[in-house]
Amino acid sequence: MTAHERSFHLGAFIWGVGHHGAAWRHPDTDLKGFTDFNFYKQIAEKAEAAKFDMIFFADRLAISDRYENRFDATLTFIPPVRLEPVSLLGALGAVTEKIGLAATASTSYNEPFTLARKFASLDHLTEGRIAWNIVTSTNDGEALNHNREQHFEHSERYARAKEFLEVVTSLWDSWEDDAIVLDQETPLFADPKKVHYLDHEGEWFQVRGPLNIPRPPQGHPIKIQAGSSPTGRDFAAASADVIFTAQPTLEKAQDFYQDIQQRLIKAGRPQGSLKIMPGVMPIIGSTPQEAKEKADYLEQLVDPIAGLALLSDSMNHDLSQYPLDGPLPPLTEIRGNQSRFKLVQALAEKEQLTLRDLGKRFGGTRSHRLLIGTPEEIAVNLQTWFLSEAADGFNIMPPYLPGGFTEFTDEVVPILQDLGLFRQDYHGSTLRDHLGLAKPANKFLQQKTV
Amino acid sequence: MTAHERSFHLGAFIWGVGHHGAAWRHPDTDLKGFTDFNFYKQIAEKAEAAKFDMIFFADRLAISDRYENRFDATLTFIPPVRLEPVSLLGALGAVTEKIGLAATASTSYNEPFTLARKFASLDHLTEGRIAWNIVTSTNDGEALNHNREQHFEHSERYARAKEFLEVVTSLWDSWEDDAIVLDQETPLFADPKKVHYLDHEGEWFQVRGPLNIPRPPQGHPIKIQAGSSPTGRDFAAASADVIFTAQPTLEKAQDFYQDIQQRLIKAGRPQGSLKIMPGVMPIIGSTPQEAKEKADYLEQLVDPIAGLALLSDSMNHDLSQYPLDGPLPPLTEIRGNQSRFKLVQALAEKEQLTLRDLGKRFGGTRSHRLLIGTPEEIAVNLQTWFLSEAADGFNIMPPYLPGGFTEFTDEVVPILQDLGLFRQDYHGSTLRDHLGLAKPANKFLQQKTV
Numbered sequence: 001m002t003a004h005e006r007s008f009h010l011g012a013f014i015w016g017v018g019h020h021g022a023a024w025r026h027p028d029t030d031l032k033g034f035t036d037f038n039f040y041k042q043i044a045e046k047a048e049a050a051k052f053d054m055i056f057f058a059d060r061l062a063i064s065d066r067y068e069n070r071f072d073a074t075l076t077f078i079p080p081v082r083l084e085p086v087s088l089l090g091a092l093g094a095v096t097e098k099i100g101l102a103a104t105a106s107t108s109y110n111e112p113f114t115l116a117r118k119f120a121s122l123d124h125l126t127e128g129r130i131a132w133n134i135v136t137s138t139n140d141g142e143a144l145n146h147n148r149e150q151h152f153e154h155s156e157r158y159a160r161a162k163e164f165l166e167v168v169t170s171l172w173d174s175w176e177d178d179a180i181v182l183d184q185e186t187p188l189f190a191d192p193k194k195v196h197y198l199d200h201e202g203e204w205f206q207v208r209g210p211l212n213i214p215r216p217p218q219g220h221p222i223k224i225q226a227g228s229s230p231t232g233r234d235f236a237a238a239s240a241d242v243i244f245t246a247q248p249t250l251e252k253a254q255d256f257y258q259d260i261q262q263r264l265i266k267a268g269r270p271q272g273s274l275k276i277m278p279g280v281m282p283i284i285g286s287t288p289q290e291a292k293e294k295a296d297y298l299e300q301l302v303d304p305i306a307g308l309a310l311l312s313d314s315m316n317h318d319l320s321q322y323p324l325d326g327p328l329p330p331l332t333e334i335r336g337n338q339s340r341f342k343l344v345q346a347l348a349e350k351e352q353l354t355l356r357d358l359g360k361r362f363g364g365t366r367s368h369r370l371l372i373g374t375p376e377e378i379a380v381n382l383q384t385w386f387l388s389e390a391a392d393g394f395n396i397m398p399p400y401l402p403g404g405f406t407e408f409t410d411e412v413v414p415i416l417q418d419l420g421l422f423r424q425d426y427h428g429s430t431l432r433d434h435l436g437l438a439k440p441a442n443k444f445l446q447q448k449t450v
Numbered sequence: 451m452t453a454h455e456r457s458f459h460l461g462a463f464i465w466g467v468g469h470h471g472a473a474w475r476h477p478d479t480d481l482k483g484f485t486d487f488n489f490y491k492q493i494a495e496k497a498e499a500a501k502f503d504m505i506f507f508a509d510r511l512a513i514s515d516r517y518e519n520r521f522d523a524t525l526t527f528i529p530p531v532r533l534e535p536v537s538l539l540g541a542l543g544a545v546t547e548k549i550g551l552a553a554t555a556s557t558s559y560n561e562p563f564t565l566a567r568k569f570a571s572l573d574h575l576t577e578g579r580i581a582w583n584i585v586t587s588t589n590d591g592e593a594l595n596h597n598r599e600q601h602f603e604h605s606e607r608y609a610r611a612k613e614f615l616e617v618v619t620s621l622w623d624s625w626e627d628d629a630i631v632l633d634q635e636t637p638l639f640a641d642p643k644k645v646h647y648l649d650h651e652g653e654w655f656q657v658r659g660p661l662n663i664p665r666p667p668q669g670h671p672i673k674i675q676a677g678s679s680p681t682g683r684d685f686a687a688a689s690a691d692v693i694f695t696a697q698p699t700l701e702k703a704q705d706f707y708q709d710i711q712q713r714l715i716k717a718g719r720p721q722g723s724l725k726i727m728p729g730v731m732p733i734i735g736s737t738p739q740e741a742k743e744k745a746d747y748l749e750q751l752v753d754p755i756a757g758l759a760l761l762s763d764s765m766n767h768d769l770s771q772y773p774l775d776g777p778l779p780p781l782t783e784i785r786g787n788q789s790r791f792k793l794v795q796a797l798a799e800k801e802q803l804t805l806r807d808l809g810k811r812f813g814g815t816r817s818h819r820l821l822i823g824t825p826e827e828i829a830v831n832l833q834t835w836f837l838s839e840a841a842d843g844f845n846i847m848p849p850y851l852p853g854g855f856t857e858f859t860d861e862v863v864p865i866l867q868d869l870g871l872f873r874q875d876y877h878g879s880t881l882r883d884h885l886g887l888a889k890p891a892n893k894f895l896q897q898k899t900v
Contacts, residue, residue, distance in 0.1 A: 024632075034630075035663070041544070060662065061567075075638075075642045076642070077637060079639045080662050081664055083571045083574060084567045084568050087537070087539075087572050088571070089540070093541055094487065094541040094545050109563075111560075111597075113511065113559075114560070118537050121533045121534035121538070125541050145563040145657055146563055147655055175531075182474075187526065187527060188526055189474065189525055190531075192525045195513075195525060205597055207597070208512075209595065210513060212510065212532070213531050214484070
């Protein structure tokens with residue numbers, strides 16, 4: 001179906017000292033990583049040397065404490081601390097040259113003017129290498145840190161996110177690319193006809209504009225979205241450049257990929273203008289047996305309570321009230337990350353898991369795909385997914401850091417390059433260049449020419 | 451009166467391509483400075499080589515457009531664009547090693563949880579070199595970008611600022627310094643008894659906490675305040691580490707210094723725990739005559755409308771409605787930066803200035819002190835202010851960049867060092883070390899021992 005030329009992309013998706021729930025208990029993990037900048041600097045340099053499109057930082061705005069209504073399980077098992085990613089991007093931008101830098105920020109707990117400025121500023125600082133992972137936040141703990149009792153309901157948070165994004169992109173467009181004149185003699189700093197008020201008066205926001213920063217080098221920093229519900233998919237199809245998604249099997253990933261292509265067409269956008277990059281946690285061994293042993297070793301470090309604490313938080317529902325050796329109770333309606341819950345529910349049913357089993361499973365991978373094998377097996381698996389139109393690339397979720405990532409860059413990336421799948425070097429300088437995405441038109445310029 | 455040993459401090463206060471209103475029209479100004487990171491990197495490196503305590507970035511959350519109710523005057527005369535300072539701090543932290551890094555952020559248009567995290571994160575990234583310049587925002591243009599018609603009234607914004615600061619410092623304290631255990635075996639990541647909920651329920655904010663980041667290396671990043679009203683002074687005396695202030699004469703600066711010492715005692719804080727650093731714009735020549743010519747040259751580049759546009763914005767009152775060659779009208783009540791307005795009003799009265807004169811004057815220095823002379827004259831003047839207890843140091847406001855700053859670091863700093871006034875090298879590694887300020891006690895620890 002895809003007439004355009006497809007290209008293969010890689011993101012390094014970084015979460016604390018590793019994505020695996022037991023990362024911090026692994027002897028090869030660098031525990032300085034919770035707060036030490038040099039830890040992140042080394043990973044970014046490694047990702048850049050391997051020609052990754054981007055390095056991508058997740059975020060959370062609270063410490064999980066739904067399980068037993070206190071944070072003891074979290075503080076015991078699941079390190080809840082990490083550096084704030086938007087601050088981190090600026091620092092990493094100063095010590096890298098080519099790689100894209102992505103950070104998560106919530107539309108529920110920020111102001112559009114503030115967020116537009118920060119990402120525009122970072123895009124200037126890095127000369128066009130920034131991406132924003134747009135999340136709506138689904139967790140009551142986060143709400144409680146921001147003047148609310150509960151998080152926004154699903155339809156509310158998408159309505160707010162849509163308007164938020166509209167304001168942010170308008171602010172980015174409020175200076176035309178050539179607005180700055182810099183005539184020191186006349187004088188004329190900028191052409192007032194090329195700078196625009198928004199006068200936005202919406203349901204959620206009143207923002208006059210213009211932004212007090214010139215248009216970002218990429219026009220708009222890259223927009224990443226991870227919504228999986230129909231509303232979330234439509235939102236991504238209408239406005240995102242990259243989709244980050246959890247897809248457990250090739251078939252489900254293909255269905256998702258096709259579904260997004262349909263929605264993209266409906267949204268009037270061209271093929272190839274939205275890159276779908278599922279998450280995958282690779283566990284790499286020199287033999288299949290060694291890989292399996294590494295995975296088993298990590299799994300036995302996971303306490304079931306760690307996973308149940310995370311899952312309780314994700315569902316906004318305390319699972320400590322049910323017997324550990326019983327099944328996941330038949331909860332029909334949850335407030336929270338419903339797509340993730342459905343994945344978990346399907347898994348529990350299919351494999352007849354007890355809560356204890358489920359805690360162990362979720363505590364390790366948080367429902368993302370685990371890919372265990374030799375470098376060759378892993379490279380071929382990724383190639384198959386790409387060629388089967390299940391993915392345009394992958395967000396690599398290293399189980400522990402830095403070793404769990406450098407194994408991938410040192411052993412898997414060269415094979416992907418030999419297969420002719422992945423770039424040998426960067427060909428452009430911005431993240432848009434790496435992703436093969438065009439600079440967006442300026443909406444104020446479009447209004448002028450109409 | 452001061453029994454404690456006083457020390458002399460220097461900050462580099464950076465605003466766009468220079469503090470002088472006509473900086474961008476000066477032939478020696480580097481115009482890349484509006485958005486180019488390398489411009490800021492060079493200035494920070496220069497300040498660090500000169501052993502400055504810190505480099506300090508101002509901020510505004512809107513483009514001035516009160517004059518004639520449009521932004522044309524601003525876009526013509528006064529470049530309103532610059533990088534967002536909190537993002538900039540992360541980047542500068544990655545390329546410097548010792549110097550403190552300060553950014554302005556508003557208590558009116560941020561959430562305390564978000565701000566606490568960003569500054570805690572930056573303090574970890576830089577291993578303890580961060581300062582927050584706490585402003586309350588006084589401008590309607592800023593309100594209009596953040597869902598409001600007008601900025602908060604004076605008493606409202608200080609009430610909000612006070613509660614905001616209470617929440618932020620409590621969040622910083624929510625992890626005790628030794629809360630993290632990192633026992634991989636047991637396992638135990640952190641001791642739940644050393645991590646604290648805030649359960650803050652105030653007039654402005656409801657924040658549960660704890661923060662999801664360990665206590666900053668400095669305990670609290672350094673807090674800078676610039677309030678000049680009695681309420682602002684009390685706020686600073688109760689909670690700030692550094693006061694930034696505009697003081698036009700030695701006598702007024704001494705009065706201010708003494709007043710703050712009294713308020714500090716009333717607040718129960720020890721002498722020397724709050725450093726007073728007035729702003730000063732040095733214009734340096736190899737002879738007094740050359741310095742004077744440089745100042746005159748800069749002044750003739752200022753268009754009176756530039757100053758009136760800035761002043762209209764600061765007052766939230768359109769001055770375009772009054773005759774240019776008439777006096778400043780006798781406005782008794784303004785909404786906005788009242789202390790600054792009083793300074794301007796006193797100046798206009800004393801020197802019988804027309805609006806045109808005033809525009810030229812305000813457009814150049816924005817009521818900060820201009821110090822014109824040879825390196826020796828400038829060094830001796832700063833020494834006199836310090837010894838006369840008018841200041842604990844200065845925020846140097848370079849008129850244009852980078853030349854207007856490197857003249858100071860290359861020619862004035864060595865004299866200050868020869869006078870035995872200023873450090874020859876850094877003796878510690880954090881900004882608190884440079885300023886000679888102790889790490890604050892943790893309020894949760896104090897509650898425990900009571």
